Amino acid sequence: MNSGLPSDAYDLPSPVEQARKIELRRRILASGYMLIFAMAITGAMAVMALTDGEMVMSGVLFGIAGIILGAYVAINLLGQSGKTPVLVGLLLVVLYFYLLLSGGVKNTGLMWAVTLVPGFINLYGYRTGTATLLAIGGATALILFYPEFPGLTAEYDTSYRARFLAVFGALTALTALLDSSRHQTQQLLHHLTEELEARASTDALTGLVNRREAYRAINELERRDHQMHGRYTVLIGDLDNFKAINDEYGHSFGDRVLRDVAQVLQENTRVGDIVSRWGGEEFLILLPNTDLDGGGILAEKLRQRVEALSDTYEERVKVSISFGVAEGGAHDDTHGELLAEADERMYRAKHHGRNRVVAV
Numbered sequence: 001m002n003s004g005l006p007s008d009a010y011d012l013p014s015p016v017e018q019a020r021k022i023e024l025r026r027r028i029l030a031s032g033y034m035l036i037f038a039m040a041i042t043g044a045m046a047v048m049a050l051t052d053g054e055m056v057m058s059g060v061l062f063g064i065a066g067i068i069l070g071a072y073v074a075i076n077l078l079g080q081s082g083k084t085p086v087l088v089g090l091l092l093v094v095l096y097f098y099l100l101l102s103g104g105v106k107n108t109g110l111m112w113a114v115t116l117v118p119g120f121i122n123l124y125g126y127r128t129g130t131a132t133l134l135a136i137g138g139a140t141a142l143i144l145f146y147p148e149f150p151g152l153t154a155e156y157d158t159s160y161r162a163r164f165l166a167v168f169g170a171l172t173a174l175t176a177l178l179d180s181s182r183h184q185t186q187q188l189l190h191h192l193t194e195e196l197e198a199r200a201s202t203d204a205l206t207g208l209v210n211r212r213e214a215y216r217a218i219n220e221l222e223r224r225d226h227q228m229h230g231r232y233t234v235l236i237g238d239l240d241n242f243k244a245i246n247d248e249y250g251h252s253f254g255d256r257v258l259r260d261v262a263q264v265l266q267e268n269t270r271v272g273d274i275v276s277r278w279g280g281e282e283f284l285i286l287l288p289n290t291d292l293d294g295g296g297i298l299a300e301k302l303r304q305r306v307e308a309l310s311d312t313y314e315e316r317v318k319v320s321i322s323f324g325v326a327e328g329g330a331h332d333d334t335h336g337e338l339l340a341e342a343d344e345r346m347y348r349a350k351h352h353g354r355n356r357v358v359a360v
């Protein structure tokens with residue numbers, strides 16, 4: 001049974017998928033900027049240390065700048081991936097702890113933490129970013145307040161340590177708050193976009209795919225057809241004497257018939273098939289990987305099932321449908337010609353007495 005809009009029938013990325021890809025690209029881009037920034041600052045600090053005669057510090061900082069440069073070049077040569085932000089984060093953490101322990105140039109190393117906070121939240125989002133920063137903050141508190149922590153050569157006085165931790169915590173909280181509201185707005189936008197997409201592609205009365213979406217699917221099938229030399233078939237079905245049904249039993253009964261017919265069409269087609277409401281009482285069914293013979297057999301089955309609907313109503317109504325069938329895949333045809341052919345066959349079915357299938 002075909003239970004609605006097939007996800008694999010035509011795989012254009014949805015706006016939400018596109019937004020997610022953009023978000024990942026943004027993070028990878030942010031990683032690149034962070035590396036360039038870290039390299040520039042570390043290089044500048046190395047030069048300052050050199051001019052102050054702090055040869056060891058200068059050498060280490062030049063070394064770190066070199067590693068960052070190497071990472072930047074490697075990432076660009078090997079191609080950026082979702083793992084890039086993790087690698088960049090690791091490098092930045094190593095640099096941070098080195099500066100914390102050594103004090104950096106003139107004991108200004110801790111200032112690096114100011115860029116670490118927005119940087120991490122930008123790289124990992126507010127949840128993972130905040131968790132990572134809390135872990136870094138905890139480790140920093142341990143290093144700063146553990147009596148004679150091994151490896152801590154920098155000298156910070158007690159109020160400086162306490163103030164640093166308070167600023168680090170406040171900065172993390174504020175940045176996380178800002179990013180979480182950005183995240184919520186983004187989620188809301190994703191949700192609204194999905195809803196709008198669904199509404200814009202669905203027929204409100206029958207729940208079938210609408211004409212706009214059917215066109216999109218035909219374009220996609222046509223594109224695949226050219227690429228993969230596949231074939232597909234279209235059925236155009238039009239309810240017979242529907243005006244008379246409306247006139248005799250009322251518009252809301254007509255609506256009920258339309259819904260029932262839509263359900264019959266969906267229940268008797270495959271998941272990859274696309275059943276759309278093409279117009280008022282007209283339906284278009286797209287059958288990927290199906291030839292004219294297969295399409296004709298299905299159309300005949302659908303015709304019989306629609307006819308059988310008549311017995312399900314208390315009203316003495318006769319519901320029937322006429323189908324025109326045409327096959328795509330003659331590679332010089334455009335879908336315009338294909339639809340015109342199916343339409344012309346459907347009108348011939350009407351002309352020859354209705355409630356029938358014409359496939360040649």
Ligand SMILES: Nc1nc2c(ncn2[C@@H]2O[C@H](COP(=O)(O)OP(=O)(O)OP(=O)(O)O)[C@@H](O)[C@H]2O)c(=O)[nH]1
Pocket residue numbers: 205238239240241242243244246250251252253254255258279280281350354
């Ligand atoms: N109830 C209802 N009727 C609709 C809807 N959309 C279109 N119609 C009606 O469908 C009828 C179509 O009439 P016609 O185009 O004359 O076709 P027909 O009476 O089915 O005759 P043939 O197609 O020649 O068999 C019109 O009366 C439209 O008002 C709808 O959403 N609900």
